[in-house]
Amino acid sequence: MVRLIPLVVLVLLPVLPAQTNSASSPGFDASSLDTSVEPCVDFYQFACGTWIAKNPIPPDQPVWGRFEELAERNRTTLRDILEQSSAEDPKRSAIEQKIGDYYASCMDEKGIEAKGAAPLRPELDRIARLPSKAALVDEVIRLHDIGVHALFRFDSAQDFKDSTQVIAEADQGGLGLPDRDYYLKDDPKSVETRKKYQAHVAKMFELLGAAPEKAASQAAIVIEIETALAKGSLDRVSRRDPVKVYHKMSRQQLVAIAPSFAWPKYFQGIGAPPIQSLNVAVPEFFKELDAALKKTTLDDWKTYLTWHLVHAASRLLPSTFVNENFEFYGRTLTGAQELRPRWKRCVDFADSELGEAVGRKYVDRTFGVEGKQRTLKMVEALEKALGRDIQEIPWMTPATKQQALEKLRAITNKIGYPDKWRDYSAVKIVRGDALGNHMRATEFELHRQIVKIGKPLDRTEWYMSPPTVNAYYDAQMNNINFPAGILQSPFFDKSMDDAVNFGGIGAVIGHELTHGFDDQGRQFDAKGNLQDWWTAEDAKEFQKRAGCVADQYSSYIAVDGMKVNGKLTLGENVADNGGLRIAHLALLDTLAGKPPSKIDGFTPEQRLFLNWGRVWCQNRTDEYARLLTTVDPHAPGKYRVNGALSNMPEFQKAFSCKPGQPMVRQDPCRVW
Numbered sequence: 262m263v264r265l266i267p268l269v270v271l272v273l274l275p276v277l278p279a280q281t282n283s284a285s286s287p288g289f290d291a292s293s294l295d296t297s298v299e300p301c302v303d304f305y306q307f308a309c310g311t312w313i314a315k316n317p318i319p320p321d322q323p324v325w326g327r328f329e330e331l332a333e334r335n336r337t338t339l340r341d342i343l344e345q346s347s348a349e350d351p352k353r354s355a356i357e358q359k360i361g362d363y364y365a366s367c368m369d370e371k372g373i374e375a376k377g378a379a380p381l382r383p384e385l386d387r388i389a390r391l392p393s394k395a396a397l398v399d400e401v402i403r404l405h406d407i408g409v410h411a412l413f414r415f416d417s418a419q420d421f422k423d424s425t426q427v428i429a430e431a432d433q434g435g436l437g438l439p440d441r442d443y444y445l446k447d448d449p450k451s452v453e454t455r456k457k458y459q460a461h462v463a464k465m466f467e468l469l470g471a472a473p474e475k476a477a478s479q480a481a482i483v484i485e486i487e488t489a490l491a492k493g494s495l496d497r498v499s500r501r502d503p504v505k506v507y508h509k510m511s512r513q514q515l516v517a518i519a520p521s522f523a524w525p526k527y528f529q530g531i532g533a534p535p536i537q538s539l540n541v542a543v544p545e546f547f548k549e550l551d552a553a554l555k556k557t558t559l560d561d562w563k564t565y566l567t568w569h570l571v572h573a574a575s576r577l578l579p580s581t582f583v584n585e586n587f588e589f590y591g592r593t594l595t596g597a598q599e600l601r602p603r604w605k606r607c608v609d610f611a612d613s614e615l616g617e618a619v620g621r622k623y624v625d626r627t628f629g630v631e632g633k634q635r636t637l638k639m640v641e642a643l644e645k646a647l648g649r650d651i652q653e654i655p656w657m658t659p660a661t662k663q664q665a666l667e668k669l670r671a672i673t674n675k676i677g678y679p680d681k682w683r684d685y686s687a688v689k690i691v692r693g694d695a696l697g698n699h700m701r702a703t704e705f706e707l708h709r710q711i712v713k714i715g716k717p718l719d720r721t722e723w724y725m726s727p728p729t730v731n732a733y734y735d736a737q738m739n740n741i742n743f744p745a746g747i748l749q750s751p752f753f754d755k756s757m758d759d760a761v762n763f764g765g766i767g768a769v770i771g772h773e774l775t776h777g778f779d780d781q782g783r784q785f786d787a788k789g790n791l792q793d794w795w796t797a798e799d800a801k802e803f804q805k806r807a808g809c810v811a812d813q814y815s816s817y818i819a820v821d822g823m824k825v826n827g828k829l830t831l832g833e834n835v836a837d838n839g840g841l842r843i844a845h846l847a848l849l850d851t852l853a854g855k856p857p858s859k860i861d862g863f864t865p866e867q868r869l870f871l872n873w874g875r876v877w878c879q880n881r882t883d884e885y886a887r888l889l890t891t892v893d894p895h896a897p898g899k900y901r902v903n904g905a906l907s908n909m910p911e912f913q914k915a916f917s918c919k920p921g922q923p924m925v926r927q928d929p930c931r932v933w
């Protein structure tokens with residue numbers, strides 16, 4: 262299971278299960294443009310048209326773009342590492358034993374089929390034997406330990422108001438669908454999806470041995486409980502506001518809100534250090550949870566817990582469970598046509614659960630010193646450009662500018678991989694016990710998080726594994742993080758000129774830096790504390806400018822009639838617009854004094870914009886587009902390109918666009 266990402270980590274791409282067939286592709290290739298379209302009419306089509314036509318979505322994917330291409334290449338490297346590590350050689354290192362046996366166990370389809378649901382039986386029996394509602398707490402502890410997110414989420418987190426402290430955090434959770442909106446919306450599509458979900462839950466009970474009628478009534482119980490939890494959950498747009506998910510309270514206050522759950526017993530059982538206070542991110546959720554605890558019978562809770570257990574374990578159970586899980590979560594929700602080959606799934610599980618062990622081998626094999634040095638040089642150039650941009654913008658007063666510059670100077674950079682590798686020696690990996698390995702790895706991770714409560718913050722930690730094709734800004738650490746996985750073509754290509762790399766990884770660096778100053782990041786200061794450093798007049802001006810961006814993107818169609826949510830995607834769009842602008846500024850600095858020589862018929866500035874367009878080339882299914890429009894704070898690739906560039910006079914000048922053309926907005930938005 263993917264660990265809960267802290268509330269204010271801002272990533273480049275959705276953090277959903279990675280999906281992803283092709284050989285290395287260069288950072289920029291002029292032959293793949295669609296020159297039948299003018300760049301000033303639809304730049305995305307101009308930059309991506311031919312790529313889009315030549316790269317249909319593979320049947321085992323819901324989306325296919327440049328990120329997925331690269332992730333697929335990384336996955337092939339990881340498979341090689343995992344296969345070599347799985348050879349039962351007595352000379353294997355401890356790390357090779359863990360990742361190799363984890364992978365071999367996952368790949369042992371025959372062994373998994375032969376056991377049937379037996380590996381899950383002890384856990385199912387524990388739930389069936391629960392003697393009373395008072396004993397629920399013991400089972401919730403056990404389920405959280407093994408990666409089953411029943412009822413709510415519990416973790417450690419930096420204190421929003423004192424970023425040096427790690428505190429406990431309880432948050433909404435307990436749902437089987439990707440968002441609370443799936444339970445609450447009444448449009449025909451939502452009703453249909455909910456019906457299919459209920460049918461899927463029933464099917465899973467049947468696979469566990471229930472008669473169809475019984476299974477159907479069990480599914481209805483699950484929906485009823487989850488709907489109650491969804492009603493108490495905060496919507497995604499509100500969750501982007503740190504103030505709305507910060508409610509630090511004493512443990513007595515939590516007990517007062519939700520007295521029906523034995524919190525002291527839970528904290529002790531889950532292995533937390535003594536907790537006096539914690540962040541209850543969404544108090545309203547815990548009130549609803551309490552109401553549900555009061556009115557739901559023990560038998561119904563057993564049904565709900567059984568569903569969440571089998572759901573979490575399904576991917577490592579026999580194929581009947583795996584296929585049924587794919588039918589709903591793959592085909593129905595994302596529009597993928599085929600289950601991904603087993604090796605791809607097992608590589609992803611290994612990366613997700615033993616990420617820094619697999620990642621260490623990956624870095625040894627792939628990541629050179631040159632990549633790190635050139636990236637650091639670009640980071641410096643981008644930071645300089647953002648500093649100048651802040652100094653020169655006309656709408657901010659000097660007092661706030663000074664604070665902004667102080668924050669910019671305090672941003673630290675993490676490139677490639679951690680300085681200190683995570684120690685997995687406590688995780689027992691047993692060859693032939695796929696499900697047990699998963700449960701023990703999950704338990705290790707949860708405990709690693711929970712023992713941090715009350716301890717000093719470790720600033721060296723990463724939330725993404727080294728092979729990940731993504732990047733993030735962490736508002737509480739005030740740092741930017743670039744895993745080795747993304748420091749490759751088409752983002753960074755050492756055979757390419759600076760212009761292409763500034764349009765790829767340069768704009769990505771700019772994007773992450775700008776997150777420190779988007780609608781969410783701007784609420785945190787240089788030390789990563791939730792503290793307002795803006796004058797009222799500057800804050801008002803920011804909101805006006807951000808409102809322009811929200812309105813702009815809200816006008817775009819994401820998929821058949823469903824519009825982009827401009828408020829949900831606001832931070833990412835501000836980051837794209839700002840990041841691109843400072844990447845362009847940094848390129849001009851780099852080019853200073855040199856004659857702007859053309860390559861493949863394009864000037865350096867044109868090549869920067871072309872690579873920005875190219876990194877977002879993608880095809881996606883309508884189903885996946887619908888899912889992302891609901892849950893993903895990023896706009897579709899097309900608008901990440903056309904939305905940002907149509908606001909940019911620098912782009913319009915580079916391609917000689919004229920007023921009135923579609924890529925020239927009449928009232929362009931600009932924050933940074």
Ligand SMILES: [Zn+2]
Nearest residue numbers: 271272273833
């Ligand atoms: Zn981002």
